[in-house]
Amino acid sequence: MKGRIFCIFVFLAVSISAFGQQKPIAFVGARIIPVVGQPIENGILLIQNGKITAVGDARTVRLSSDVQTFDLQSKTIMPGLVDSHSHIGEGAGADGSSPIQPDVRLLDSLNPRASSLQRAQSGGITTVNVMPGSGHLNSGQTLYLKLRDDAKTVEDLLIYDKAGNYAGGIKFANGTNSLRSGGGNFPGSRSKSAALVREQFVKALDYRDKIRRAGKDVSKMPARDLALETLVEVLDGKRTVHFHTHRHDDIMTVLRLQKEFGFKVVLQHVSEAWKVADEIAKARVPSSIILIDSPGGKLETVDIKFENGAALEKSGALVGFHTDDYITDSRFFLRSAGLAVRSGMSREKALYGMTMANAMMLDLQNRVGSLEVGKDADFIVLSGEPLSVYTHVLQTWVEGKKVFDRSDAKDFLTAVGGFGASSDRFIHIDCFDDDLGGQK
């Protein structure tokens, strides 16, 4: 009997929420930070069918009679946060057999039920680039996900384009993480690292030439090579390279490779960005930075600075942020922008970096990253000023559905921790894997 009542309840809940997507919803009374455009006091955000249909101040937005209204007086609304580098979802990419494995897909590894995904929702993250680690020169293909609720399969989280392809990039790394003192087929030096990567891209160029020469003649087509096929996508600008790099000389190596092969690249971590900010800006390459509580932890990050955000902003480069979760907790993602502002970055650019800049780095700027008409209804409701330590994420909405609500007991547990909050959690430490014998 109890079971039946429960079933009915679930049915009602599901039907109501499905219906809710069809009906327009208006969020009124809040301060709205659209990121693109000026903040609006006492604004209205109107959504329908998972999209934003209006954003503006209370006097200009007209509400139809069937609209469902939520009063958010004294609250702040801003776009859902975009995390351009994370390791949530318990995924793992390449194995220890070789340093370059572009054929490996995180798609075939991610656990859509991982509690870390819910934790990210509670931190206000709605879109995320989930990557394999950095213990390889290339550890495989990354996934751009929407943190929708109740995902049964990884496909439920993917972002598809009109042609039906799902979005994702590819992870590269240089510096010490992918070096192995034991030799084998892994590099032992920085020059060797670059040489191995160049070698693969040269092969990919050749592979692409063969395919082009073959034209429609199937007999002349080269044998299918999953790794080279992926690198051809990179050469064609269809798949962005997310390049883990820390030291100033390693950053310059990435820029050199980018110039040689012309791929789209995002510099990831960029710990010494402050030393080569002008060079980064000149190369017109975006940076996704991380803010950690103290310098060091490994040799390459001893010179990392809170000031990276300010230095890149000043140089005119596009700058975003990432959690690198488990390195920083997704629930404290907004704190990264707060610390960047502490060290000289403007509030506007810091909030832009949490949302729009990251969306651009994932080529999703037409769908997410700001509150503009026609974009996905991905937004968060905050208890106050976004960069205050006392502010909490109260609600997270993805495509017109509420996926996190701090007033819900289960969601609250995810947000603050406690017994059972991370029960199926697997500790994945990015950037260093003892089992593979990587160097620190």
Next chain:
Amino acid sequence: MIKNFSTAKTQRRREKKRNLFMNLLKNPLRLCVFAVIFSFTAHAQIAVRGETVWTMAGEPISNGVVLLNKGKIEAVGSANQIKIPSNYRVISAKVVTPGLIDAHSVIGLAGHMNQPHEQMQIETSSPMQPELRAIDAYNPEEKLIEWVRSFGVTTVHTGHAPAALVSGQTMIVKTFGKTADEAAIVPMAMIAVTLGESSLAGSGKSPGTRAKQAAMLRAELIKAFEAVRKADSARTDRTNQNNANNRNAGNNPANNDNSPNVSNPNSMLNNPPTPNNQNAGNQTLTSALPATDLRGEMMQTVTRRRIPLLITAHRAQDIMTAIRLAKEFNIRIILDGASEAHLVLDEIKASGFPVIVHPTMYRAGGETENLSMENASKLKRAGISFDLQSGYETYVPKTRVVLFEAGAAAANGLSMRDALATITIDAARILGLDRRIGSLEKGKDADLAMYDGDPFEYTTHCTGTIINGQVVSEIVR
């Protein structure tokens, strides 16, 4: 030991000053430069003005003044009450707090580069090494010390890491000083014990289980008790015999004073028989004395209740094991980490033991999977004595900053005052130093932190740090 040291230090300073002065006399230009520098750095008298002064001894003072003289706090009060002498250097800040105290860290032992040559926080050759002194490993020039100092941290309880059953000793330092000896205010504070998953030894070695951890600790404590019992009875025997000798030979009884000297970690135990001691060669009596092994000696300081065990225990079951052991042996303990403290609040409260709780933003996973950002506020509500720590980090970041952790606690249920107390006066109390540091009160060490706004806000800066009346950081960070 501390006293001896400071005498040597003063002497060294005097010598240095004398040499400098002689050189300066030879060059008038240098003398000018010297005069300027001297007036800036060696200013012994400072007045710190704050729009808000959190004394942590009563309500915060608005428009307050703290006078510092000769390394101590001379006066605290509102600007109306306190007249600033004209020769005092005046420093102004929006918010002034006591110098922050990090109740448990590994900085100075665990270097920021994370390379083998500067990772001194854990020694893996044996699971139980209480004889390892923190002061022999502490590097006062380690970059992370300067880092936390620039956020207002003036005192740190640091030492061997929670990564072995008994990893070694801890010490309490000021975050300033040329040598470990100069930085140390308590050269030997506690012995670090770790229960649970993070101190299990692998591949057939002990301890391989939780029960084995407890058994090994119990065996060691029983050994220490036995040694103390034997030593005490030997001393009684010896005293009796000496008294007899003294009557016969007129020896000075002071030579036979075996009472421990608490201020000196190296003489906390019974002194071995000295050559002056007439019983030194007596086989029967010396065999009744405890063997002078360093490990045994350290455990005896615990069974004698001279120093506490700092027991890191995250799971509720490990917290209960710590309390069980403490009760069995009537020893002093401080619970550390305590991710699951919120599950056994009544039991912790009943035990009376204080808790140095994990950093608020600590990562959840493994034995810390059930930690809560509200742990601190729950301990507060339960009336348990507790403070906060920056904890032990093995990768990036290599250290947390206790200021940020207290801020996160303030955002998760603690009041501003209570959160600040976890890194000032409450921390001082648990470390046994509340008569010297932790609040802005007359006679206490002149340790202060200054901020340009609410110290916990992400966008506020620490504008200066003062230790022992000396401005040790002026970086705006």
